[in-house]
Amino acid sequence: MEIQDSESNNSHNNNNNGGNTDNCDPFFIANSDNPTSSLVAAVFTGTNFMRWSRNVKRALVAKNKEGFVNGEITKPAVNHKDYMKWKRADFMVVSWILSSTNHELADDFGYINTAADLWRELNERFGQSNGPLIYQ
Template sequence: MVIEDVTATECTVNNNQHTNNGGILDPYFIAASDSPTSSLVAAIFTGTNFVRWSRNIRRGSIAKNKESFVNGEIMKPDEKHKDFHKWKRADFVVVSWILSSMSSELADDFGYIDSAVELWKELNERFGQSNGPLIYQLKKEIDNLQQENMTTITYYGKLKKLWDEMKCIRTFPT
C-alpha cells in the first residue's frame, strides 16, 4: 500500500474547489440528494411542537450548510448580481424543506412567502412567542406521566425529553 504525500498547496487547491466552485462547502451547493420535496426532519410541525421542531430544522439546515439562508446571513443579492440565480435556487430549496416538514394545513398558510429568512421570521413570530400555554401543557404532561408498563429506560427517556423541552422553552427569548 502506497501512501502519497499531499502538500499544503494541494490541500488549499482542493479546499478552494469545494468552496469557490460550487463544492460541498459552498452554501449555494445543492447535492443530487437535496430534493425540494424532502424534509429536513422526521417529525412534522403541527402547530403545537414548534420548539422541538424548530431546533431540529436548525440542526438539519446546519448539516446541509444552509443555515445562513434561514438566519439571514446570506442576503438576497440584486437580480443582476452573478449569484442571484444560485441564491434563488438554494433559498427556494430551503423554503421547500421547511414547508415539507409542516402539516399541509400550516404549510398552506405560508405558501406566498418568498424567502427562507422571511418564512423563519414569520414562523418564530407566530409560534415562538407565546410560551405560557406550552409551559402549562408540558407541566401537565410531566405531572401526568406514569411509568405503567414502560421500562425504566423508556420512562426516563420520555421524562428527560419533557424536562429538556421545558428548559429550552424557559430560556427561549421573549
C-alpha cells in the same frame, strides 16, 4: 491511456449543480437534495414549534443552509452573478421547511417568498413560548 485534468472530469458535476461542486458553499445543492424532502422526522403541527425549530436548524446547519434563515446569507441584487444560485438554494430551503410542516400550515405559509421571511413569520407566530413549553 489519456489523463484528463480535474476540470474536465468534473464537467458532468458542474452541469448538474450550476457549476458548483463545493459542498462547503451555501449555494451548493447536492444531487440527492429534493425539494419535497422533509428535513426532520416529526413535522411541525402548530404546537411543537420549539422542538421542531431546533431540529430544523440542526438539519440546515448540516446542509450548510442555516444562513438562509438567520439572515447571514442575504438576497443579492437581481443582476448580481450569484442571484440565480441564491434563488435556487433559497427556494430549496423554503421547500424543505414547508415539507417539514403539516399540509394545513404549509398552505398558510406558501405565499412567503424567501426562507428568511418564512422563518421570521414562523417565529413570530409560533415562537412565543412560556416556561413549560420550552421543555416540550
